[in-house]
Amino acid sequence: MIQPRSRTVVVLAAGEGKRMKSDLPKVLHPLLGRTLVGHVLTAASAAAADRTLVVVGHRAEQVTAHLSEIAPAAVPVLQAEQHGTGHAVRLAMAAAPEASGTVVVLNGDVPLLRPETVASLIDAHESAGAAATVLTAEVADPTGLGRIIRDSTGGLERIVEERDATAEQRRIRQINAGIYAFDAAGLRDALGKLSTDNDQGEEYLTDAVGLLAAAGAPVGVHVAVDVTETLGCNDRVELSRLRRLLADRINEGWMRAGVSILDPATTWIDVTVAVDRDAVIDQNTQLRGTTTVGAGAAVGPDVTLVDTTVGAGATVLRSHAVQARVGAGASVGPYAYLRPDADLAERAKVGTFVEVKKSQIGPGAKVPHLSYVGDATIGARANIGAATIFVNYDGVRKSHTTVGESAFVGCDSSLVAPVEIGAGAYVGAGSVVTNDVPPGALAVTRAAQRIVDGWVRSRRPGTASADAAARAGEAAGGEAAHHHDAGGTVPGDTATD
Structure with a gap:
């Protein structure tokens, strides 16, 4: 032998x-x-x-x-x-x-x-x-x-x-x-x-x-x-040339394997990345580290993913993600930031100007826009309204927030951890929640609205606001009395979708 x-x-x-x-x-x-x-x-x-x-x-x-x-x-x-x-x-x-x-x-x-x-x-x-x-x-x-x-x-x-x-x-x-x-x-x-x-x-x-x-x-x-x-490398000019040559080789390899790269010149994929067939990579996209992109997913334009998993059929648009997971059929962006341990389940949505850190977003749950989610668990099909803040840090400790299945959090709310919003519960817009909300309950903490009639006329005479108020009063036959019931909440005004 x-x-x-x-x-x-x-x-x-x-x-x-x-x-x-x-x-x-x-x-x-x-x-x-x-x-x-x-x-x-x-x-x-x-x-x-x-x-x-x-x-x-x-x-x-x-x-x-x-x-x-x-x-x-x-x-x-x-x-x-x-x-x-x-x-x-x-x-x-x-x-x-x-x-x-x-x-x-x-x-x-x-x-x-x-x-x-x-x-x-x-x-x-x-x-x-x-x-x-x-x-x-x-x-x-x-x-x-x-x-x-x-x-x-x-x-x-x-x-x-x-x-x-x-x-x-x-x-x-x-x-x-x-x-x-x-x-x-x-x-x-x-x-x-x-x-x-x-x-x-x-x-x-x-x-x-x-x-x-x-x-x-x-x-x-x-x-x-x-x-x-x-080819060797002796200076940064040569290094940049090698980077371009290697990027072209990588991109060509993925395209021949069934991946659509719409603008190879602005697409940079590390040799350690894996992409499944029928994925679409749009322009100005960087896939780095151990990132994986599932079959049929759409990534880009203007996306950077570092050590991130993107599931089959998911969409990531104009966003940045580091050590995150985007489930099958989920949607991210535009202009979202997924920090380490952001975990989106299938069909979840993280929308415009949303930041997520060390949180689980359940199947079909939505955080559509202008929110921060940190150290949280959001249940399936829950809806988080615009400008909601998960208040997770007291200056010493990070604490956890749980939002139950199909819960509904109104716009401009703050959930002060540790706190739990029960399944199917509602939080009225503008609330600061510091105590647990039972399943199916409504939590409202905003103060009653106060109206001071004639305030602009007396405090801001001669301004454009005063002139506009005067014209509106003349058109209405004088200033009308205002009545407002601050004791109720209309569920439809508590969140956005």
Whole structure:
């Protein structure tokens, strides 16, 4: 029985990235759901490696902490002083003396690299029994990149960094992608022979490839099908270009899977997001983190969802949601804000200028507009009138409010927690509720209305209001007496829908 070949992955993530002009290490800059190094580690998963080593250096503690979150099995290897890529790989191999078979070396700033490309590189390398295999690409502008130098037979002779290249060599458009597969034994031998006789005074990993080739060992070249996979990131301009390329790739993938994206240019979807078929994503929409969008849902325009679940057939319009759940057939917005633990059941509605935090909105319940719902449970088919405030915080504690099934809360009411509105109960508009309301009861706390006849004439003479009142009085044959019964409440004026 043939034993599977041992494999080791080495990711180079020690550089400072000075051109990023950032306090954040370059490999930790985010790109649509993952950091740069997070994308590379995802691509590296295709190697099915026995061990993954990540060489860290600049702000090593930050990079190591990030690795513990996203790839706890990866082993950080400290390169305290950066003396080149060859030096970095030599340190990694010293940290894994048991490593044998195939060693895959990846730069930590190539976020568009696909797992399929890593797998094909390894397959080409192992099938050929090569000492080394270099991933290359043909580019229109090779400025700043290492060039592939061929021998008289077309084989790889060596790789020359641009700073060390002649004018003729700089015209070569086949470049080194900084991604390799090596035989472990040959790599160790070549690393031990590296020198610093170059413009930078560093140990180049590319020289290890040249040493193997010069010794007559088989060195292969594997050309990337998609040149964008080999693009690295040195500054924020390049980072923005990679973001656009990755966004286009993600959007195209979802559209081919049956999702309608109405304006791909303004739609940004993280690689960690999931969208079901027949969902419609409108313009200016961001889907981030672990967000999921169900079949037939409509999201956008002008929506940002972070770690949020949107159920099948739901609608989210011009709103912002973080760690929220929108049930099947529910409706959100426009201009709503769902904060963490906002949980809308099926067919629930959260409308215009409504904020919801740590609350459950029951099936078919409505909070149509201009309200704050915090630390609450709202029962099925309840209706919350405009400008209702769930008063959940007393300056020390957060308290809970419960609104029962089919309850009806009038406009401009304040529910002072902890309090419970019973099933089928009514709250009159303008009330401040501090005590529980029994099921089916009516709670009214507003004061009786007072009328002061002639107040404008006596207190605001000469104003536009006084003139208008005078004209109205003349038309009516004099000021009429006003009578008002403040003791009753008409249920129909207690809330809006």
